[in-house]
Amino acid sequence: MSTATETAVSDGSGGAPALLRVEDLTKHFPIRRGVLRRQHGAIHAVDGVSFSLDAGETLSIVGESGCGKSTTGRMIVRLLEPTSGRILYQGEDLSAARGGRLRELRGEIQIMFQDPYSSLSPRMTVHDIVAEPLRVHSRYRDGGPARVRELLDLVGLSAGYENRYAHEFSGGQRQRVGLARALALDPKLLVLDEPVSALDVSIRAQVVNQMRRLQQTLGLAYVFISHDLSIVRHISHRIAVMYLGAIIEVGTRDQIFKAPRHPYTRALLSAIPIPDPELRGERERITLTGDVPGPGDPPSGCRFRTRCWKARDICATDPPVLAGQAGDGHASACHFPENDGTVLP
């Protein structure tokens, strides 16, 4: 991705390095076939993604299933090695960290999944679940039990929960326990991968509000991965929209929701239900036709062109660069972006 792109997606913080800066991040998974498992091409799960995030900020990553959101999140927490590109945490290249520094960084950058319990033993109590990261990082002996109670209190669970088992709880309570565990090592950055998608709609707002309160109290930064655009609108400072492994638009919440420039973003937003019947009539309805192309063979030129109603010849030959117009951090990757000043309801 070009320098112009990186400039466009960074809103910087007046000279201090961003808390997180992702530069041209790429992950290709080899496709292997036959008895000899020879490589036949690669799945372009993430293809040149760049963005930055400041302390205390929420950047949401949205897009259809398979567009590379989780792969991006897993690379940030080093659960996956990038094929290429850099991840800078407070200006430090994560791939260069070793030994004690790597352990420290693993504490400062945490990830939480939709179902954090799938990998945990059902025999663990809530206390054990929250205490485990403290034990692994040799921080339990010095005030561990009090720290576990403090963490449960932070996420709105009383000490009475400590000796119970996670499977006894509702989904919302389980996600609170997961949050307490993710906070155990005092992280500065949390990658939240669909953290509330499995919860009832009524519970989602409660858990997300808890996350917002914690962000304000602890100064946390979130990379928030979600399909749910209503929740994204509620929690985000900035939003990156991904399509087939690439960011196709990035901007503040209002820039994306009120004045989207990329046709794909407009299509995604047009699918959100509007409760007010009067406003409903004013909203354009865009129905995307055609399937998402396979990530093993993305289209030439613009990745979105096979489904785009505005596509012209140049879209098949020249990949559009993610770039802005006004230097306000709002950038889209489209040769013919919407810039008519239309403000959506």
Ligand SMILES: Nc1ncnc2c1ncn2[C@@H]1O[C@H](COP(=O)(O)OP(=O)(O)OP(=O)(O)O)[C@@H](O)[C@H]1O
């Ligand atoms: N370990 C892997 N090996 C091969 N392909 C993979 C692997 N992990 C992910 N992929 C592929 O990479 C692409 C991006 O996957 P990813 O899980 O990042 O998407 P996503 O945006 O998180 O989707 P969802 O919304 O369904 O969670 C998909 O085509 C997926 O099938």
Ligand code: SF4
């Ligand atoms: S570059 Fe062309 S195909 Fe791609 S989104 Fe813009 S108009 Fe559509």
Ligand SMILES: [Mg+2]
């Ligand atoms: Mg995912």
